[in-house]
Every structure is written in C-alpha cells, then in structure tokens.
Amino acid sequence: MHAEEKMTHETWPASPEKATLEAKNKFLGFWFFLGGETVLFASLFATYLALKDKVPTADHVLAKDLFEMPLVFLMTMILLTSSLTSVYAMYHMKNFNFKKMQLWLGITVLLGLSFLGLEIYEFNHYVHEFHHTFSSSAFGSAFYTLVGFHGAHVAFGLCWIVSLMIRNAKRGLSLYNAPKFYTASLYWHYIDVVWVFIFTVVYLMGMVG
C-alpha cells in the first residue's frame, strides 16, 4: 500500500496507523521514545521528591501551604476528559470519518488550552501570593521544573495537533497522515499518564504533608 494513495471506506485498513512500513516504524519508534520519556519524567519526579520542602529559611512556603484542591481537581478533570476526546478522534479516524475526527481533535485542543490556562494561572498565583518562584528555593526549582516540563509537553502537544489539523484540513485522511494523527494522540495520552502521577505525587501527597 502506498502512502499517497487516495483511500475510500473500503480500502481503508483496520489499522491505518501501521499500514505502511513507514507507519510501522513511526509507531514503534514513537513508543520507544515514550519509554525514554518515562525515565526522563521519573528522574524529574525523583528529584522533586528529594527536594520537596527543601527551602533555605523557615519563612518559605512548603507544599502543604501551597496547593489547593479545587484547582487541581478541575485541571485533572479537564485533562482526563481530553484523553477521552482524543480517543474519540482516533475512533473516527479508524472509521475513516475525517470530519468527526477533526471535530474531536478540536475539542481536545480546547480542553488542553484551558488546562494550560489554569496552569499558568496557578503558577502566577504561587509566584505572587507566596513568593514561591523558580529561584526562591530548591523546592521551587524542582516543583516548577517537574510541573513545567509537563506543561511544556502539553503546549508542544497542542502545537503538534493543531498544525496537523490545519495542514490536513483540505486533504482528508490518507495512510500518509493517519500515523501522524495516531502518534499525536498517543503523545496526548502519555501526557495524561504523567499528569496522573503529578496530581497524585505532587499535589495530593503534597497536601497530606
């Protein structure tokens, strides 16, 4: 099967994300990349745990003074939902329904954006209310690095999905771009996976002390 070929419902394969050799390679390579990312985030988590509440003087805020449950809960719900919406998008991709796929991807992007917005609000809040900054303590550095790395992944994921949507808006699905959509959605889920650990390890465990 050539990647450029125009497809129909009938010719569209069951697993468009790995129908060509290039697609198979991309699929596998991307998973391996995620394996590496796991170590990357684990290192960041490990550092965060080692440096949690490590501040130079007693007047610095600690994790238990910092985090607020409602905001984190909202962010979590948004991100989890966006995971579902991107699954919907892939469902439509497999059914060769380009319009619906774009629609659900669009919703995913909106959810992602609102997550990012909340995160920016959150950081801003910490900086101005608590003087908890990247440079104020080792705790600050570790916190912003871990959560910020995740945030940067969200931002990158959004750019990626948006550019895919725009680039292919006129062209519809093909075996050339299906793997791209698929890997982008894998990436998006992976961001969600990381967030599950962030809200558990950073926020919830931070609140219990």
Added chain:
Amino acid sequence: MSTNAQKKGFGAVLWDYLTTVDHKKIAILYLIAGGIFFILGGLEAMIIRIQLAIPDNNFVSAGFYNEVLTMHGTTMIFLAAMPLLFAFMNAVVPLQIGARDVAFPFLNSLGFWLFFFGGVFLNLSWFLGGAPDAGWTSYASLSLASEGHGIDFYSLGLQISGFGTLIAGINFLVTIINMRAPGMTYMRMPLFTWTTFVASALILFAFPALTVGIFFLTFDRLFGSNFFDPTMGGNTVIWEHLFWIFGHPEVYILILPAFGIFSDIISTFSRKRLFGYSSMVFATVLIGFLGFMVWAHHMFTTGLGPIANAIFAVATMAIAVPTGIKIFNWLFTMWGGSIKFTTPMLYAVAFVPSFVMGGVTGVMLAAAPADYQYHDSYFVVAHFHYVIIGGVVLSLLAATHFYWPKMFGTMLNEFLGKITFWLFLIGFHLTFFIQHFLGLMGMPRRIFTFLPNQGLEIGNLVSSIGAFFMAVATIILLINIVITSVKNVKVGNDPWGDGRTLEWAIASPPPYYNFKQLPLVRGLDPYWIEKMEGKKEMTPAEPLGDIHMPNGSFIPFMISLGLFIAAFGAMYRLDYGWGLPVLIIGLVITFGSMFVRSIKDDHGYHIHKEELMDDDDNKGVKA
C-alpha cells in the same frame, strides 16, 4: 530526481554529504568526525602524559591541566568512542540484517548533525575563554563554583549531542525490529546486530537521566535555579546519582558493540560459528539489564551508608558472570577453529586477555571497602583504560581494518596494520599496567603534578613512554589510510574470504539502495551457509521490483545549527545584550526547520525496476 546521477566536483560532494540520509554515507561522516575527535582526545592524553612524566613538571599550568583532563575524558567518551561505534553500526547493521536502509533515514542524519554540532560547540570552548575544568563527571559543587563559561560549554554541548545519540538509539532499535530481511529471525541476527540493539536500548533509558542532570546544571548556572545549591536547599548528590544512572550504562553502551564486533571477527577468522550463540545473546541482554542496577558503585565513598554500599557492591559483582560467559564462548569459538591472524583478528585475540585484566580489576573495585582505597586513585584510571582501550578502542581499530573494504571498497595495508597493532598494544600495556600500582601507592587521579620523593616517579615515567607508542601507532594508521586511499585498489564482495554474514554478500561498497532484492536468510551466518553449498550469492526472497528511497534533506543540518546558535545565546545571555535575541533566533531556526519538515510532504522516490536491471552490482555510490 535523478537517482543514478553521479555528481562530481567538491561542492557537489560536500552538498551530497550535508544532505545525505544514506546510512552508508552517514557512517562515513561519523567515522571522519569521530576520528578527528579521537585524535583530539589523544592529543589531550599526550599533554596529560607529558605533564606527568616527571614530578613538579610545569609543561602546563594547573588550571589548564584540569581543562585538558576534562576535555580528554569528555571528548573520548562522547565524541570519539560512541560516534566511532555509530559509524560501524551505521555501515554494517543495516547490511547485516539485509535492510534497504535504517528505519528513519532522516532522523539518522539529524542524529549525526546534532552530535557534530554539539561536539564542535564543546570544543569551541578552547578559543572562547577556556574549556570545562571539573572533570568529565562535572560534580556539582565544583562545576557550580567553576568560573567562566567552560562548564556551560560542557552542559550545552553535551545536551545537544546527547539528543543526537538518543535519536540514533531509537533509530537502531526500530531498524532492527522492523527492517530485517525475510528469514532473519532474532536468533539468527549476527552478534554485532544484537549488541547494537541492546546498546541502543541502554541509550534510550540512560540518556534521559543525563538530559535531566545536565538540564539542572545548565539552569543552576545560567537561569537561577537551585538544584545543587545546599544553601538554598539543594543537594549535590542528586547530580552524582543522575550522572551515574546515565554513566554506568554508558560504559556498557561502549563495550557491548565492541563485544559484537569481536564476536563477528572471531568467528569469521576462526571459520567457525560462534560457540554458544544463544548464551551470548542472553549474556548481552543480561549485562544490559544489570547495567542499570549498579551505578552507585561510583559513589561508594560519597557516604551513602553501608546498606546501599553493600547492595551495590554485590550487584556489581554479578556482572562478572555474564561477561565471563562471553569470554569463554570466544575462547571456545577459537578452540577447534582455523585461526587466521589477519590484522582485525590480532586485535580480537589481544582483546580477550586485555579485557579480562580490566574486567577483573572492575570486580576488585566493586568490593566496596577496598574501593575506599582505590577510588579516585590511579587504580581506577588503570581499570577503565584497560576496559575501554583493551575493549572499545581495540574493537574500533579492529573494525576499521575489518570493515574498511566494505565501507570504501579497498583494503588497508596488512603490514602497516600489524605494525600499528603491535605498537598500540605494547604502548597500551606499558602505559596503563603500571598505573594500577601508582594508585595503590597513593597517587590520586586528576592531579596536575605530583611531588618528588613519594615513590611515584618511575611509574609515571614508564606510563608516559607507553603513551608515545600509542601515538606512533595512531600516526601509522593514518599513514596507512592515506596510502590505501591513494592506491585505491578495488576489492570484491568478500575480500577477507571468510565472511559469514550478509554484509559480505553485497558489493564493496554496496550500491546506494543496498540489496537489489532482499536476500532470503536460511540460518545463522547466512552467507556462510550459501557459500558452503557452493553458491556465490544469496537467494533473493522477492522478485525484482521498484525500490522506495528517501529523499536527501538539508533540514537536519539546519535543526542542529539552530540549537548550536541558541546555545551561544543561552550562554552569553547574562553577559551581553545580544544573548537573548540570539537564543531566540536559534530556537526559531530549529523549530522552524522542524515545522517545515512536518508540513512538507516527503514521500521519497522510487528506483524503477528497469534502472535496477541496467545497474550492474559494482556501480555503487562513490565514497
């Protein structure tokens, strides 16, 4: 796009190499760049040995010595040994598994250029205010205290080239999983392919830890974070852990491919299949696995406590078992074989006892309480040069001779090759054997000079003399290369006559599309099998058809260049106003190029059947 056009002229060749995505050309790029860095690192080693030849020497100053020492270690590990291994992996592995190309030709080229620009960036430090001077391990308290921009060159340079390595690793993993020719099952893969596979997996899991560590270091120095600053709650031991979580697997990333190269050479020139093939594979995987659980043996004296030290000591010792399996399997591959002492085989043969000597001192180091004495002494220097030079460098020299005909279509001179071998080997043992004793006699490592009357004079002198032998050997190798290239006598598919694996079933150098028809693999050592049945070439596994080829691209160069520029901006941001704009411009170039890549369709092109039929096997790309 004309596929067979043989371009001429220097500019055209240069452009060809700047944009190439062909694994064989990328291999040559790695070989050249890695070779240059090896000579650079070697020159730095010579400076070290000259300075230490006599006590109280002042050939170089203390500060400069630390720069030389740091750059020697960093260059050799990151910019010489690893890229040179990548050179041979690129040149050989796709052929060994009967693939058209690697899985991601574009990323392959990106990986190279990232490494290259990272390396160039690191070395520019010599001209821009001083090189890094905190050792290749760059322990945090010292690397934060170090003045000037040396350490910034280290952190940014390694970050860039580290991305390149990571990409190369993923590429090999996918290539080996997805691109094998029909019949090439996992348990029929040559050992070099297997070790490449495992080493790539180690890269995938080890480099992220380095990425994170270096990120912290960069940000502590340039962007005001406090990861390693104890007065702000930070902790320098974090750096030590992250560095060694990467660093220990790194040494296996170096040695495993070397093991693979030797496995292939030994079985080739013994004319015997590898003894205990499946246990060799198993041992490789086990070494890779255990390699992640032992990092703290570099930190026995950090004060981790007896429990941690005891656990890591025992875990470390365990690695001797799979390595021993390999050693004995090599010996028994030769046992009952028909050994021909070609230059590559000489290296392989010399490797076995040399590496065992280095390996067993490793196990001695693993005995934690004894390591309190060895640590940071010349005993450790002796250990790791024994394993690295006795293992990795010998394998690189062996592979240079072994695969030269496959990469360039012409044989290196055997006589000169043997001279290189003997000089290098004698020099190597002369230099490093005595260092064990220097260490035991109380000589710490990383000292720019030593005082007289402490019993260290003779040992150091002997060691320095040995280094000159290695330098002469290297120079003879270079002469050999020049002579050979000038003569340029072409050779056939299987110039050694004893080739066993698929790469010897194809022209030297192979045509740019590799196998015209994918070969059918019928067992371990497929080419040997066919030869034993009296055939000259492989049975094809498919009818002749169009071949899909990737387009060349200049984008990898641009992505890497952008990061290179951005690194300058990041570094000088605090000193000069132009820093920040340059940082941004660099990032724009990088991300812009990535964006172009992702929106511009690149479907490659096809070589048509007819063209292939005209193309006789000898007409490959000119190297």
Added chain:
Amino acid sequence: MANQQSTSGNPRVDLEYRRKKNVEEMRYQVITFALMIFLTLIAFAAVGFGDVSNWFTIPFILLLAVVQVIFQLYYFMHMSHKGHEAPQLFLYSGALVGFLTVLAFMTIIWW
C-alpha cells in the same frame, strides 16, 4: 480485537465487522474513562476528607494512580492490542529504570 485483519474476503462484510469491533472498543474506552474519573474522585476524597493516617493514604493514592495509568495504557493507548509486545517491553523497562531512580532518590539522598 479490532486490530486483527479479518480473513473474510468480502470488504463490505469486513467493514461491518470492523465497525462493530470499533464500537465495542469504544464502549470499553468509555468504561475506562468512567473508571478513571471514579478512581480520581476516590484519590481526591481520600486526601480531602480522610482523617486517615498518611501511612494508609499515600500508598493508597499511589496504588490508585498506578491502576489508572494501566487503564490509560491498555485501553486508551491500545497496549492491550496485539503488535504491542515491543512497546510493552520498552515501556516497562523504562518504568523499571524510573522506579529504581525514584527509589534511590527517596532512600539514599536523605540529608
């Protein structure tokens, strides 16, 4: 599962079959989602309302996180499908290395 190429020669039948499979899979995914939300709620509740000791809460919410992530991986990221052997191997290896890192940082960096 949905990834399997059906052997039936007729593309129409094949298509129907695949559609059905896809719908079925979607149902699993919605269930997964519901479960994830549920687990998240429990985790937040355990921290928000529980007067339970940390010795219980922390392992408990970590366990919930792990379960939730496994759902994500297996259903949302299709790791349950065949053809994911290599991804599984590499993801778990990464997780193992990551786990060792975290363990080390929590035990031998205590000062």
Added chain:
Amino acid sequence: MKRLGKWGLLPLFAAIALLSGCGEPFLSTLQPAGEVAQRQFDLMVLSTSIMVGVIVVVAIIFIIVMIRFRRKSENEIPKQVEGSHTLEIIWTVIPILLLLVLAVPTVSATFQLADVSPAEEKNDEGKTDALVVNVRANLYWWEFEYPNEEILTSQDLVVPTDEKVYFNLIASDVKHSFWIPAIGGKLDTNTDNVNKFWLEFDGEKADEVGNIFYGKCAELCGPSHALMDFKVKALPRAEFDQWVASMQAVKEPVQAETAEAQAGQEIFNNSCIGCHAVTPANTTPEQARMGPNLTDFGNRTLVAGILEHNEGNIKTWLKDPESIKPGNKMTGKYNLSDEEIDAVTEYLMGLKVQE
C-alpha cells in the same frame, strides 16, 4: 604470538610485588598502618588472588588456542560446533562461587567500617568518650577541630595511636575527599552533609615512619587539587594528651619575644588575623575561619601542606602564594614588603605550643 599469553602472568608477578609491599610506607596502601587499612588490604589480597586465578585460567586456554588452532591450510573447514551445555554451566557456576567468596567479606567489612556508634554516645558532659575529630575541607587546606577538647588546628592532623579515632567530615566550599592511604580508605567531604567514619593508627608502624603519615585530597576540587595535601602526626596517647594540654593552655595569642618577631606580630595583627587565628579555641564561627589556624604553626611539618617547613619557604609562600598553589584563597589579600615578610616569618616561626 606466544608473547600474548605472557601478559596473563604479569598480574601474578604483580601479586607477589603487592604482597611484599611497595611504595613509600607513609603513603602506600600496600603497607597498611592501621586496622582499617589492614582490613582493606586483606580484601585487596583476597580479591587479587581470585582475579589472578581467573586470569591464569583464561591465559591457559588462550595459549592453547593460540598454539594449536592456527590455520594450517587455506582449505580447512573446521567443524561448526553450536555450543556445550556442560561447559556453559561450568563457567557460569564457578564464577558465581568465586564471587560469593568475595562478596561475604566485602559485605561484612562494609558494615564494620561504617560503625561509628561510639562517636554518637554522649556522656553526662554532652561529650563523647571516643576521640572525635571534625574535619572541614576548604579550597586547598584542611581544618581539624577536636570538639571534646575544644581545640582546633589546621593542616597537621594530630591523633593518638592504637585507638579508634572518629571523624566527622564536611566541606565548606566544594566537595573534597579525605584520604590517608596508609591508614585507611577515603571518605568524601560533601557540602551538603556530614560524613562519618573511623580510623585507627598503628603505633609500631607510626614509629617506623617517624610518626608522620601523608594525607591527600582525593576529589578534584580546582587547580590546586593536586597540592591539597596534609600530614598526620600519630603520637602515643601520652604525647597526644600533652599536645592537647598545651594547646588548651593557649588562651591568648602568644606574645612574640624578639623585636623583629614583635614587629611581625604587629603586621600580622593588621593584615592576617582576619583570616588566620592564632588561638586554638574552637569558638570562632566557621564562616570566620577563612584560613588555616596558625596557633601551632612553628611545629608544622610543612608550609601550606606541600613545602618543607623552613623560613625560606615561608617567605616564598608569603611573597607569592599563587606561584606555589594556583587558585588558592590567600593570593592578593594583603600587601607586604620584603622586610615585613621577614618580620612576619620570624613571628610565625615562633608560634609553637610546645618545644
């Protein structure tokens, strides 16, 4: 080609050399002069013997192979052997056994050498019965504080022989590592935390080397890392107690006697006292202890850790410390004429708590 095999035997000679001891006795790990070094040496001997055994086995097989299996004719095709389970098992099990032999003493010694409990047990006065020394490593000098005795000295560590001495180690600027090769393996001085271990100094061995052992910094710490040496004076307990008593007796800076020395003291009090204390009390805060304590400087074995202790060298040091120890923290912090240096030297030579 036969020569190849001989390398295998080199370590055997090495082992012999090792057992007979080599290197200078005040510096070499091969001539242990204390319990810790002795245990480590024993472990080294054990592991070396195992390793030499391994190398010999490999070498023997290797030599046989090299001799017997060279290619005799271009046409010979050897039998293609797949492997052998028996052999595989042998060379898996035997190394495991050898490693167990090594692992057991390794683990036991690891715990034994890390046992610092006597240094944690405080008596009624809030002090320890065991002798404790707090070591503070600085770019490029060492400070030794005796918390129980409430005194402090620099560069020359003074310890009693034949008893366990407990060390608390920390660094004030960058990481260093505290190593007295003949006495026992090293421990890093971190910037983040205090590391603890113990050493024991053998009286007889100390006697043989004139009671002086050499110590080194074993972690790269900057340009003068190579020169960050120190000396250990290992004295019998009685002499050690005397030294402590005479140190404790110095409450005020000792008054210089000769006229020139008095002039020197004057200058010293103006230019140097900010960094160098000349009283041994450990009450000054750490941040204020910027240079080595000079109370007992007249009795030092070396100047700045590396130069022989004589007037000429003190003058050279004071004139241009940078030429002696690049990157040291004293360079450029004062301005003295040659005459002033002579006077200060005279004064410094007189700084002795004991004759």
